[in-house]
Amino acid sequence: MSDALFWHRLHFGFTVTYHYLFPQLTMGLSLLILIFKWRAFRKGSALHDEAARFWARIFGVAFAMGVVTGIPLEFQFGTNWSRFSQFAGGVIGQTLAMEGMFAFFLESTFLGIFLYGEKRFGPRMHLASAAALWAGAWLSGYFIIATNAFMQNPVGHAIGPDGRLQLADFWAFVLNPWAIWQYLHNMTASVVTASFVVAGVGALWSLSGRHPEHARLALRTGVVSGLIASCLLVFPTGDRHGKLLAEKQPATLAAMEGLFETRPDAELAIIGQPNVHERRLENPIVVPGMLSFLVYGSFGSTVTGLDRIPEDQWPDNIELLYYAYHVMAGLGTLFIGLLALAAFQLWRGRLERSRPVLWALMLAIPFPYIATSAGWMTAELGRQPWLVYGLMRTADGTSPRVSVGNTLFTLLGFAGLYLVMGILFLYLVGREVAHGPGAPHAQVLPAGAQRPAEEAA
Amino acid sequence: MEALWFAIVAGMLAVYVVLDGFDFGAGFLHLLVARTDAERRSVLAAIGPVWDGNEVWLIAGGGALFMAFPVAYAVGFSGFYLPLMLLLWVLILRGLSIELRSHVSDPLWAAFWDATFALGSTLIAIVLGAALGNVLRGVPLDSSGTFHVSLFDSFWPSARSGVLDAYTVLVGVFTLLALGGHGGLYLAIKTDERVHTRSLRAARLLWVCAGALFPLVTWATTRVAPELPATAAHRPLVWILVVLLVASASALVLGLVRGNPALGFAGSAGTLFTLLGTGAAARWPVLLRSNLAPSLSLDAFAAATTHHGLRVALSWTLVGLPLACGYFVFLARAFRGKVRLETPAHAAEHGSPRDTGP
Numbered sequence: 010m011s012d013a014l015f016w017h018r019l020h021f022g023f024t025v026t027y028h029y030l031f032p033q034l035t036m037g038l039s040l041l042i043l044i045f046k047w048r049a050f051r052k053g054s055a056l057h058d059e060a061a062r063f064w065a066r067i068f069g070v071a072f073a074m075g076v077v078t079g080i081p082l083e084f085q086f087g088t089n090w091s092r093f094s095q096f097a098g099g100v101i102g103q104t105l106a107m108e109g110m111f112a113f114f115l116e117s118t119f120l121g122i123f124l125y126g127e128k129r130f131g132p133r134m135h136l137a138s139a140a141a142l143w144a145g146a147w148l149s150g151y152f153i154i155a156t157n158a159f160m161q162n163p164v165g166h167a168i169g170p171d172g173r174l175q176l177a178d179f180w181a182f183v184l185n186p187w188a189i190w191q192y193l194h195n196m197t198a199s200v201v202t203a204s205f206v207v208a209g210v211g212a213l214w215s216l217s218g219r220h221p222e223h224a225r226l227a228l229r230t231g232v233v234s235g236l237i238a239s240c241l242l243v244f245p246t247g248d249r250h251g252k253l254l255a256e257k258q259p260a261t262l263a264a265m266e267g268l269f270e271t272r273p274d275a276e277l278a279i280i281g282q283p284n285v286h287e288r289r290l291e292n293p294i295v296v297p298g299m300l301s302f303l304v305y306g307s308f309g310s311t312v313t314g315l316d317r318i319p320e321d322q323w324p325d326n327i328e329l330l331y332y333a334y335h336v337m338a339g340l341g342t343l344f345i346g347l348l349a350l351a352a353f354q355l356w357r358g359r360l361e362r363s364r365p366v367l368w369a370l371m372l373a374i375p376f377p378y379i380a381t382s383a384g385w386m387t388a389e390l391g392r393q394p395w396l397v398y399g400l401m402r403t404a405d406g407t408s409p410r411v412s413v414g415n416t417l418f419t420l421l422g423f424a425g426l427y428l429v430m431g432i433l434f435l436y437l438v439g440r441e442v443a444h445g446p447g448a449p450h451a452q453v454l455p456a457g458a459q460r461p462a463e464e465a466a
Numbered sequence: 467m468e469a470l471w472f473a474i475v476a477g478m479l480a481v482y483v484v485l486d487g488f489d490f491g492a493g494f495l496h497l498l499v500a501r502t503d504a505e506r507r508s509v510l511a512a513i514g515p516v517w518d519g520n521e522v523w524l525i526a527g528g529g530a531l532f533m534a535f536p537v538a539y540a541v542g543f544s545g546f547y548l549p550l551m552l553l554l555w556v557l558i559l560r561g562l563s564i565e566l567r568s569h570v571s572d573p574l575w576a577a578f579w580d581a582t583f584a585l586g587s588t589l590i591a592i593v594l595g596a597a598l599g600n601v602l603r604g605v606p607l608d609s610s611g612t613f614h615v616s617l618f619d620s621f622w623p624s625a626r627s628g629v630l631d632a633y634t635v636l637v638g639v640f641t642l643l644a645l646g647g648h649g650g651l652y653l654a655i656k657t658d659e660r661v662h663t664r665s666l667r668a669a670r671l672l673w674v675c676a677g678a679l680f681p682l683v684t685w686a687t688t689r690v691a692p693e694l695p696a697t698a699a700h701r702p703l704v705w706i707l708v709v710l711l712v713a714s715a716s717a718l719v720l721g722l723v724r725g726n727p728a729l730g731f732a733g734s735a736g737t738l739f740t741l742l743g744t745g746a747a748a749r750w751p752v753l754l755r756s757n758l759a760p761s762l763s764l765d766a767f768a769a770a771t772t773h774h775g776l777r778v779a780l781s782w783t784l785v786g787l788p789l790a791c792g793y794f795v796f797l798a799r800a801f802r803g804k805v806r807l808e809t810p811a812h813a814a815e816h817g818s819p820r821d822t823g824p
Binding site for chain 2: 028062069070073074076077078080081083084086087088089091092093094095097098099100102103105106107109110113114115117118120121122124125126129130169173175177179290408409410411413419422426433437440454
């Protein structure tokens with residue numbers, strides 16, 4: 010109970026993981042909505058327009074949840090991690106401030122136009138606002154990932170005479186190679202999440218025999234975009250990310266893979282439990298040489314194991330890191346399998362009659378969320394014991410004047426509030442899905458249903 | 467360079483107060499000026515498309531503070547730990563109330579979110595004012611360069627005062643009255659008929675109360691921060707801002723007397739902005755005033771990042787800030803004019819509830 014560091018970490022870990030449940034849907038969905046809008050605009054298809062409107066209603070709820078759970082995170086840098094903010098603020102403050110200036114203003118402006126202005130501004134403007142919304146959402150993703158990438162692989166900085174970090178090379182910092190691959194990996198994952206949600210809802214409608222045309226469109230869109238994005242997740246984005254890990258964070262790679270021993274011909278563990286105490290993998294099922302091949306392109310290459318790394322630089326929770334990574338990678342592989350099967354049935358024109366595949370698609374909705382959360386746990390647990398890799402340890406970044414009790418109290422407060430919000434979200438989205446596309450059921454009009462006086466006359 | 471960034475950060479936060487201020491004010495008046503469901507929907511429709519963008523000024527201003535003065539951000543935010551967390555929870559509930567109310571057509575659902583919206587907005591307006599009070603009064607910043615402040619301790623301002631004391635509560639109440647008047651004028655512009663009349667009446671009453679309280683607030687500020695008037699008197703910028711403040715306040719009074727909400731709103735926006743600007747200009751270069759000893763205060767030079775970092779940030783701010791202002795003008799023009807609700811029957815013919823009228 011008295012371990013301040015633990016509670017600060019759980020505090021941030023919980024609020025950021027919960028927050029990210031919403032942006033991963035809205036970032037991916039903004040792209041799919043843009044595709045629907047584009048098809049509707051080009052072909053004049055009422056079906057695509059109706060689909061865009063339906064997903065915009067889901068988008069609106071998820072976006073609101075994402076905004077309100079996102080604000081605390083910026084505050085928490087100062088409230089819970091004040092020594093980190095003092096140390097690194099001169100560098101990461103740049104990207105955090107740019108996110109507000111370049112992404113959030115764009116996003117919030119065109120959200121208003123997109124949600125409230127279809128009739129008022131016409132189809133061309135509505136399509137443009139969907140595009141601007143997508144651009145804003147994906148831009149904000151880049152700025153926040155560039156911030157995280159600096160913590161993973163600090164570049165473009167110098168250490169000042171006062172011991173604080175300062176900006177030395179802006180472009181090196183913003184175009185950190187880590188940021189670019191992590192960003193592409195993360196954004197394709199957000200498309201996977203949104204695709205599974207769209208395909209899963211399509212499967213639900215198809216299984217229950219409702220909205221057949223919309224079910225078909227949702228299945229087709231979700232399965233195709235999901236399959237493309239799932240493949241991109243593995244190659245090139247995941248592959249390149251792994252190679253960067255081997256280069257910049259060998260301790261992280263060794264711990265993720267449960268590689269205790271440095272060796273050529275390093276094996277890839279498919280299943281197994283790390284026993285850190287005895288420094289071995291229990292009940293392993295492995296592919297010999299595969300890890301060497303994946304990292305260096307040849308089966309004989311030597312991969313650094315944990316034995317070559319001083320113990321005080323090991324990630325502090327190797328077991329959790331190992332499981333998180335294996336959950337992410339395992340689920341990613343299953344996604345490709347399921348979506349390839351669904352795509353095959355789609356190609357044969359039999360997807361809507363393949364009830365087992367439809368059931369699997371419908372029940373798969375939670376799993377991309379689990380995979381992305383596990384992926385971020387891999388990144389963040391893998392970075393330990395560093396807060397800024399090689400420069401500041403996590404234990405040195407907390408706020409010295411914030412008591413453990415206050416941290417725990419506010420953590421519980423967030424947990425309670427977020428539970429209620431989760432219930433609200435599922436209730437509202439469940440209602441929309443149950444009602445389906447077409448005319449909305451709410452008799453009460455939303456906040457923006459308005460028109461100017463001069464036009465009303 | 468530090469002075470320029472002090473001005474940019476203060477300016478962005480002042481713009482935040484002016485913009486989000488009118489929707490907090492609208493929330494404070496929500497249950498009072500709008501009685502029926504249609505009237506309440508018109509209040510929400512008036513702020514619906516803009517409130518999220520307004521709140522981005524807080525995020526962007528906070529980001530700029532973090533970038534330019536990381537030490538102040540770190541010391542200030544960790545020192546105000548509990549009040550900031552409570553503020554965050556209220557901000558979350560209020561944001562949800564605006565967005566979720568329209569999703570279910572049930573009178574109980576609407577009534578719940580209406581009350582959450584009004585209560586949340588009112589509390590935030592008071593807390594923003596109290597936060598300003600804390601910045602003006604100072605905090606127990608000690609020789610370790612950090613501080614911790616309780617929620618309330620000694621009620622009369624002293625080195626032992628918590629976040630809430632007589633002075634900060636006074637500033638909080640003043641802020642509520644002023645933002646209420648500000649929001650009333652905004653609603654008077656955007657609505658018609660009864661909501662318009664009631665909002666204008668409320669704006670008059672609240673601004674009269676705020677005006678009556680202003681001398682007391684000014685006097686109390688010179689008591690808790692006695693060095694302010696002396697430093698302020700030597701600064702030309704302060705005098706320029708005071709002149710602009712008087713001009714804005716005159717426009718506000720004229721707008722209220724003539725029943726011209728557009729003039730009044732411009733005046734009240736100018737009044738709020740110049741009032742905050744005057745405070746910031748008088749306070750330069752101190753970011754966090756220590757109420758233990760003046761020498762322990764944290765100033766902009768000690769809190770800032772390097773000149774190189776500030777210069778780089780200035781170059782992208784010169785692109786980003788005009789863009790942000792451009793979006794704002796575009797959005798305001800796009801949704802100009804009075805809010806007019808469609809009847810449900812009318813809306814049913816038009817498909818999506820998000821669509822506006824023909």
